[in-house]
Amino acid sequence: MKEDGWSQVIDSNHLFKGAMFMKQYSDLEFLRLSRWGKFSYRLNSFFCGIPQGIKNALFGAGRFFKKLGRGIGGEFGELFRTFREGDWKTRASYLVMGFGSMARGQIMRGLMFLLFEIVFIVYMALPTGGLFWLKKLCTLGDHGVTKVTEVVYGQTVEKVIPGDNSFRILLYGVLTIFFIVAFIYTWRLNVRQNRIAEGILKSGKKLKSGKDDLRSLVDEQFYKTLLALPLTGIVVFTVMPIVFMVLVAFTNYDGTHDGANNLFTWVGLDNFNTLLSWQGGNNVYSAAFGEILSWTLIWAFFATFTNYFLGMFVAMMINKKGIKLKKLWRTVLVLTIAIPQFISLLYVGKMFAKNGLVNLSLINLGWIRPGQELPFWEEPSWARITAIVVNIWIGIPYLMLVATGILMNIPQDLYESSRIDGANAWQQYTKITLPYMLFITGPYLLTSFTGNMNNFNVIYLLTGGAPTNARLSTAAGSVGHTDLLITWLFKITTGAESKYYMASVVGIMVFVVVAVISLVVYNLLPSIKNEEDFQ
Amino acid sequence: MKKENIVMEQGQPRLKRHMGQKAANTISNTIIYILLIAMSVIWLLPFIFIVLQSFRVELRGPVGYVVPQTWGLDNYRGLLTSDFKRWYLNTFIIALAVAVLQTVIVLCMSYTLSRFRFKMRDGLMRFMLVLGMFPGILGMIILYRVLKDLGLTQVNAVPGLILVYVASSGMGYYVSKGFFDTIPKSLDEAARVDGATRAQVLMKIILPLAKPIVIYTVLTAFMAPWGDFVFAKYISFGTSAGMNVAVGMYSWLNLDQISSRYTMFCAGGVVVAIPVTILFLCLQKYYVEGVTGGAVKG
Structure with a gap:
């Protein structure tokens, strides 16, 4: 694997190789050591290896982010190119998902895209839909439950007017963000589909029909079928709860501030401060x-x-x-x-x-x-x-x-x-x-x-x-x-x-x-x- | 003469050493037998105690002796009149459902990760590794509230618990993926050349070969709900009708109940352990294969 310039510089300096801390033995020298010598050498090299391990981990993370940055750049480049080089069907697909697929005869695929877009837009625009929750997510609710006494037919009745529910806001806010990410991904997929389809048509081949698509789900793309259920389960029952709970660490959600009767709100890093500051x-x-x-x-x-x-x-x-x-x-x-x-x-x-x-x-x-x-x-x-x-x-x-x-x-x-x-x-x-x-x-x-x-x-x-x-x-x-x-x-x-x-x-x-x-x-x-x- | 002497000189010490080794071997074997017997006793004694104490009639709390003074089935009769029946049924239903559903999910996951090379594969595996580093209990706080809104807690804890166990079981794919990795890929390829689809390869070729790992997965999935405490405690939340055996019987050993329920706990333990143990011993071979294979492949 090709390493980037930084790690080579550091490697050549032997900064993290433990050379600074200990003498390195060759195999033959090592064998001539006493039992205790060997033990202490091993122990020593283990601890001296720790910086190396940390370094590897850090560089691994560095490479990951570099790759991520390059990936994002590439994505935007491709989006732009597809739009410039594509025909009108492709360009229309940027707004109406699946349009290109339908216009080229892949009706089923196109309809799926379109349906997803409609569901997404409807969900976001509903009065208590995605945008509503996103807006509330900044404050986690501003008015709690209020009780009003009214006189109805001569009797005083206590009326409870429901307010915001911080728990729901956080939950649906997280859901909405997940939904938006899924939408962006699908939209991206839709654009790429057009580019691929254009390429296939240009080379004179025929596009896959809906039947072919279905068949490939039990064949080349069988993995998609197999993974659908397990991954849904993991996302809904593991990933989302974890995201939610990580966010809770930045709020004051507890038994009294349960979100429904008493709102809870963002408190920044206060809780980490409570746990970690020595005082x-x-x-x-x-x-x-x-x-x-x-x-x-x-x-x-x-x-x-x-x-x-x-x-x-x-x-x-x-x-x-x-x-x-x-x-x-x-x-x-x-x-x-x-x-x-x-x-x-x-x-x-x-x-x-x-x-x-x-x-x-x-x-x-x-x-x-x-x-x-x-x-x-x-x-x-x-x-x-x-x-x-x-x-x-x-x-x-x-x-x-x-x-x-x-x-x-x-x-x-x-x-x-x-x-x-x-x-x-x-x-x-x-x-x-x-x-x-x-x-x-x-x-x-x-x-x-x-x-x-x-x-x-x-x-x-x-x-x-x-x-x-x-x-x-x-x-x-x-x-x-x-x-x-x-x-x-x-x-x-x-x-x-x-x-x-x-x-x-x-x-x-x-x-x-x-x-x-x-x-x-x-x-x-x-x-x-x-x-x-x-x- | 001289030659013979040399041979004698060389031979005698060797013979002596051999004799010495034999003696040492006998001694070490004796020590090992003693250790093994002692271990067997230590490992089995608590279970023998549980069985013996479950037949005790005269006192229902913890006492300083093991063999009952009066033998009887009162504790087992007591189980029938308590909530234990409900807990047992709950756990049994959960275990059956989890055994089936979890096996399907784990097999899907592990087969895919073993056989297919798709773009997101490595990222997915790394992601699940990181995900597994979060303590599972953490998510329960929110899952409890969501399931409560859906009406799947307390009295209805059984479907809720099944959902919780099964949904995240895809992350435990390591052992069976390791098994699938050992089935040669050439089998798949040969079938594909003959025109089989990927789905047909899985159903007709791989699954029949994967019998040991299927049994292992079913067995572990069936056994886990019997011992789960923390999720069951969250989801049933103080409602006796929704508890499983672990949560229910845990309450019998609380300070206020232990003096009247201790022997019943023992009886309950026997009733819980018998079917699971019998099943386990029948399928022990597959379990051992799975465990040893799993550790090697990490």
Whole structure:
């Protein structure tokens, strides 16, 4: 791939290659290092690689925007050229969509374009249509519900005059913007159709009929048919809610300002300010955010790697030559995947509670006295460790399956030849098994790390975030020592004040953290394989 | 003589090492067996406890022993008179519908992304990757209000939940795309040369070959609704008739209910786990294939 000038300049300076920070060894020099030397070299090169990863990500983004700019320029150029070089049918299509297609005999295609244009114009022009919502979108409504008392036939009647509804305004505003984007895209398609049709006619070929169009939807363009349903679902139920919620982060939408009874409005970056400004430690939100974020990262790290290594260990034990009943051991573990997690999590959670099975049996056995129960969920550090341990219990069977599949794929002659060379089991593990596993499962590790950051079920069903962190709890929702960002988000929305805007800001922060980690690690991973190679 | 000596000298240590290895092997195998047995016990015990406690009659709260003093089916009878029946039915309907619809959507998506090369393909895949980095709960706040306006929450939570689960399921295409990638493209091309349309290729050639991944998708889609907590909690919002088993049974372990419902929770857990587990064990082969394949292809 051709890189642009900037990155070449930087590359040639070795600014980001880590050359400034460390000596780079050749392969031979590396092999002569001691074990610790190798380890520290690897560690060092990992951290020195981080700037490189960030650089790659930044340049990737740069290239993307450059491409985008070029694309937009090209679009306008093409629009202009099509108009200048086209005939009158083409030119008419700029105003009446589908006109060119119909005039050239592609009636069905043309009608679809025209119908879409009519629907669009009607929707925009309706009294409570697109333009109406767009206009309101700037303020999110200016008059709320008013109550007027009127005297009707001698009786005072309270009459409610409905006002603006901020929620609807924001929702329909977003919908309208989506609709406008779709319209522009379709209009562009309509213009391009004309250009293509003119070209085909000029070369003396015949245009496709409506029947041909339909047939191509189950043939060359079958992908359009297949993608229609899934993509509609994703746009309506994932993209739009996300756009809406991102916008909510810039408003004061909460339980009291619900949009219908009390309007909500734009507040700019205030909410981000609330979450992120330190204010000498007086700001409960920023303190809570800092603490929860660091626990989330610690949790994700331990949850991922304990499961990974222990799962691999278990898989290797079962895989070992000479171990009998392999199938039985695997089935026992796999069985626990089948049982819905909420049952096992809730049950085990209660098992370790203050008056749960474990403490009560210890009392019955006489090992501890009543009142001395082990504080599994009561002390912050106990709760955190117990959560990680229970997560190991939940996660090992799954990781065992993953690891088994991969371990079986390692070529056996690698082990044979290493044994002849006198390698012991530990050397085989560190030199063959582990590198192979890490190489293959790199992307999987990344996704399971981010998945663990958002592991709502395990934390919420196990601890519910307990023990409560009294110092950081606010009226908006309690904060616990085992709360992850995601459970905190949930608690904020279901708390007494339902501060949706704060939930939204937290959600955006989760996205930012996950995206940064993914981008950096992804660019460092060795096992990004070319997709086409696989097929 | 001399030659034999040398052979002896070389042979003996080798033999010794061999013997030593054998002994070491036996020891390590014994340790492994002990570990495996211990693990099996640890992994199975909680479930055995649940089953045992579900038959306990004398006390309904958490206690310090496992084996019931009086055995009985009171807890299971209790399930029949509580809202549990409704929750169970809700979850079962959701699971069936999701299993069918989600499979169709995921297969459409993954087959397309595996076989077709169109202009927006890479952009689409990258877009969905980024989209997946947003926490899914975030969108629920608005979806709840929209579904409420449509009358698909609380009592009518079942269709609402099906809609929510199915609509965004297209994003989970990775595992089955990985599977389709392993089916040689030459099969498609051969059929296309013979005059089959793309749709015919999918229906007549690829789908019969894709049986393992279809079963895997159905199985995971069927199992997910049994364990979902957060979406179901949002959409049913405090209305018992619209809850699924997870949300409903969660409330049994609240502080005010746990002393009277704990054993019923165990009984409910057994009733929920049995059909899912049996189904899972029957189709275990396909699940294992899907999981291991999925991790390799990322």
